[in-house]
Amino acid sequence: MKGIVFTEFLELVGRNYGVEMMDFIIEASDLPSGGAYTAVGSYDHGEMITLVQNLSTATRVPVPELLRAYGQHLFARFSVRYPRFFDGITSCFEFLDRIEGHIHVEVRKLYPDAELPSIDIDWRTEDRIELFYSSTRPFAAFAEGLMRGAIAHFGEAIEVRQLDAAADGTFIRFELTRS
Structure with a gap:
């Protein structure tokens, strides 16, 4: 890491x-x-x-609670440290859409040896998105915290629902719904 x-x-x-x-x-x-x-x-x-x-x-x-809180904190810090990752993005869903194809690409340019998790969008509508986090590391709760940090950053009312998760924390599927 x-x-x-x-x-x-x-x-x-x-x-x-x-x-x-x-x-x-x-x-x-x-x-x-x-x-x-x-x-x-x-x-x-x-x-x-x-x-x-x-x-x-x-x-x-509990460890998951600490990891979620840390994820929220780290997202806020990333928005300050790496503002170019946020250029032109106006919503949480738009940000999540850009993680794999844009943000992770840029992170790999900065840190070629970075081992990044996979964030895949399974489906998306105007008001709902389902995404799947997977990693070799047990940080699903941390990923949830980052996602909640994105919601807070963009000031949106979005409900997060966990659909499925591995007990070891290596993958988790979420549904996010704008309210």
Whole structure:
């Protein structure tokens, strides 16, 4: 995983739970990287899993809830850090339509070694969209958080319904409906 995912996570932990908690989960995690991340570096996704699990244990907040909250946070940060990915896009559905064919293409140009998940649109109408997230990593709840971050970013009233999911968090199917 790209280091920006780690640096932003630790920033969120520090802001929401304090620097002491951030230090605690890094020390408790016994990470190969030692918890020293750079935004452009690449790190094993297992380190993120360990960090989130240790934060969950310390805060008693379930892992999926932490991952969803982090996904929402990260989407907001991406909109600030990478404004060109949002140029000309006026809705959440329009943004979701562009992930595979445009945004992931651009991300691969910036980070050729990035291992990105797949976001496939199964069908779409003016007011409904069904999408399928799949990855080799167990971050379906994180993907849901990113999607909810997109909804918040575009200020839309959209209901999110989970249709199907793998117990291991490697895939999930959503239906989004404008209300």
